[in-house]
Amino acid sequence: MKNEKIILIGAGNVGYHLGRRLHEKDFAIAQVFSRTIEHARDLAKAVQAPYVTKFEDVDRNGDLYIISVSDSAIAPVARQLARLELDKPLVVHTSGATPATALMPYFDRFGVFYPLQTFSRARKVDFEPIPICVHAADETDTEQLLGLARQLSSKVYELNDEQRATIHVAAVFVNNFANYLFQVGEDILRKADLPFDLLRPLILETAQKVQEESPAEMQTGPAVRGDEETIKRHLDYLHRFPEYRELYRLLSRRIAEEFN
Amino acid sequence: MKNEKIILIGAGNVGYHLGRRLHEKDFAIAQVFSRTIEHARDLAKAVQAPYVTKFEDVDRNGDLYIISVSDSAIAPVARQLARLELDKPLVVHTSGATPATALMPYFDRFGVFYPLQTFSRARKVDFEPIPICVHAADETDTEQLLGLARQLSSKVYELNDEQRATIHVAAVFVNNFANYLFQVGEDILRKADLPFDLLRPLILETAQKVQEESPAEMQTGPAVRGDEETIKRHLDYLHRFPEYRELYRLLSRRIAEEFN
Numbered sequence: 001m002k003n004e005k006i007i008l009i010g011a012g013n014v015g016y017h018l019g020r021r022l023h024e025k026d027f028a029i030a031q032v033f034s035r036t037i038e039h040a041r042d043l044a045k046a047v048q049a050p051y052v053t054k055f056e057d058v059d060r061n062g063d064l065y066i067i068s069v070s071d072s073a074i075a076p077v078a079r080q081l082a083r084l085e086l087d088k089p090l091v092v093h094t095s096g097a098t099p100a101t102a103l104m105p106y107f108d109r110f111g112v113f114y115p116l117q118t119f120s121r122a123r124k125v126d127f128e129p130i131p132i133c134v135h136a137a138d139e140t141d142t143e144q145l146l147g148l149a150r151q152l153s154s155k156v157y158e159l160n161d162e163q164r165a166t167i168h169v170a171a172v173f174v175n176n177f178a179n180y181l182f183q184v185g186e187d188i189l190r191k192a193d194l195p196f197d198l199l200r201p202l203i204l205e206t207a208q209k210v211q212e213e214s215p216a217e218m219q220t221g222p223a224v225r226g227d228e229e230t231i232k233r234h235l236d237y238l239h240r241f242p243e244y245r246e247l248y249r250l251l252s253r254r255i256a257e258e259f260n
Numbered sequence: 261m262k263n264e265k266i267i268l269i270g271a272g273n274v275g276y277h278l279g280r281r282l283h284e285k286d287f288a289i290a291q292v293f294s295r296t297i298e299h300a301r302d303l304a305k306a307v308q309a310p311y312v313t314k315f316e317d318v319d320r321n322g323d324l325y326i327i328s329v330s331d332s333a334i335a336p337v338a339r340q341l342a343r344l345e346l347d348k349p350l351v352v353h354t355s356g357a358t359p360a361t362a363l364m365p366y367f368d369r370f371g372v373f374y375p376l377q378t379f380s381r382a383r384k385v386d387f388e389p390i391p392i393c394v395h396a397a398d399e400t401d402t403e404q405l406l407g408l409a410r411q412l413s414s415k416v417y418e419l420n421d422e423q424r425a426t427i428h429v430a431a432v433f434v435n436n437f438a439n440y441l442f443q444v445g446e447d448i449l450r451k452a453d454l455p456f457d458l459l460r461p462l463i464l465e466t467a468q469k470v471q472e473e474s475p476a477e478m479q480t481g482p483a484v485r486g487d488e489e490t491i492k493r494h495l496d497y498l499h500r501f502p503e504y505r506e507l508y509r510l511l512s513r514r515i516a517e518e519f520n
Contacts, residue, residue, distance in 0.1 A: 166452040174445040176481030177511045178438045183475040185434040192426040206435045207467030215443040221436030251437045
């Protein structure tokens with residue numbers, strides 16, 4: 001694998017961090033492509049590779065093309081790549097939300113290489129514990145992707161499109177929706193001129209607690225205790241925030257139903 | 261303060277960890293009271309103090325009584341203590357949900373000493389970054405509690421009952437409700453025979469991201485992108501989980517409204 005020619009297509013948050021990890025693990029990146037010149041340049045510099053910003057300049061002789069673009073751009077980008085008449089490479093995308101079959105119309109050998117994490121450009125991440133979910137249409141290709149993934153992470157899973165779709169739904173709950181609740185907490189405090197710093201250690205500990213335990217075992221609070229008096233006081237308080245009040249009611253009802 | 265006689269009333273999760281921290285910081289605990297003998301014994305051992313399990317055996321000559329019991333037990337416990345005719349000590353509880361005034365009928369000097377964290381007996385916690393919110397009816401007592409808190413934590417706030425009530429509502433969102441979303445994620449995976457380990461690094465990183473940034477700045481996902489196609493696919497998937505589907509709809513709508 002380390003002798004293979006890897007081309008990175010897209011240099012957004014996922015592409016950036018994945019590219020850096022490949023480079024860190026001594027994989028040679030042959031070329032970086034991004035239509036956004038700043039992104040192309042940043043990633044190219046980080047992985048010590050040349051970059052291009054036009055499809056016609058993409059290297060046709062790659063062994064593995066990794067497409068890291070937004071979900072809606074995967075098919076259009078694949079179509080552009082297919083026009084280059086590449087030499088039967090393995091082409092993967094890095095999305096949790098898009099099936100591998102989105103690449104089927106364009107390539108003989110295709111698959112998915114999905115690192116399950118939330119990436120921000122400016123934040124360093126430790127790649128070692130990040131689950132990488134791989135899948136390919138062909139068995140040999142699958143083996144190749146598994147081998148590559150195992151050099152980047154200690155948590156590698158072979159999961160099909162349906163399993164990845166399940167994970168993506170679950171990830172929205174624990175990441176996007178949980179983050180929204182953090183935002184609600186921040187907003188409630190801000191409107192009382194209280195700093196969000198008050199809640200930060202609580203948020204971190206809540207996440208740390210479920211690293212070894214099951215969240216069901218860790219649930220506390222008025223809803224699971226059936227503490228109607230506190231719930232009522234909180235709902236009274238939330239009269240000034242009707243949208244949060246609706247959410248409070250629904251979540252408290254769900255927790256109460258789950259545990260009682 | 262270090263020469264004062266501190267009596268711990270209650271040895272649940274908060275009392276246990278607070279007692280340990282006081283001991284660690286060289287405060288002498290004069291006595292531990294809990295009606296649950298195992299709890300009394302555990303904490304007494306940890307803080308090298310004697311313990312009692314009956315109200316009539318509680319030391320009457322304490323300077324500071326710290327009541328760490330469930331919210332519904334605060335008033336009954338205070339009533340029992342008041343019957344002992346203590347020698348005008350300062351009496352505080354450690355709850356975020358109960359006003360200081362719950363102690364007013366029973367004591368001349370009363371207040372709150374609230375460490376804002378989720379405590380589990382078995383998990384060690386680093387007390388240093390935990391916000392401690394203090395409040396007392398009397399100014400001298402407030403100063404005394406602030407001084408004590410500053411020896412246990414680097415984040416000390418003086419907050420009145422109303423402010424603490426606000427924080428408690430916000431804490432339910434970021435702790436109880438976020439934990440429930442983790443549970444939803446676990447359940448969705450479990451029903452597809454997928455391990456929760458897939459989501460753990462994502463949960464931790466989601467919490468770590470907001471330690472320095474604002475959650476509003478960190479929001480990602482289909483709802484904030486206005487990615488209707490992905491939302492529709494997720495809602496289709498969730499037909500098998502009607503209760504989670506309702507939650508998905510409400511949270512996606514709220515996020516979309518917030519950001520667009």
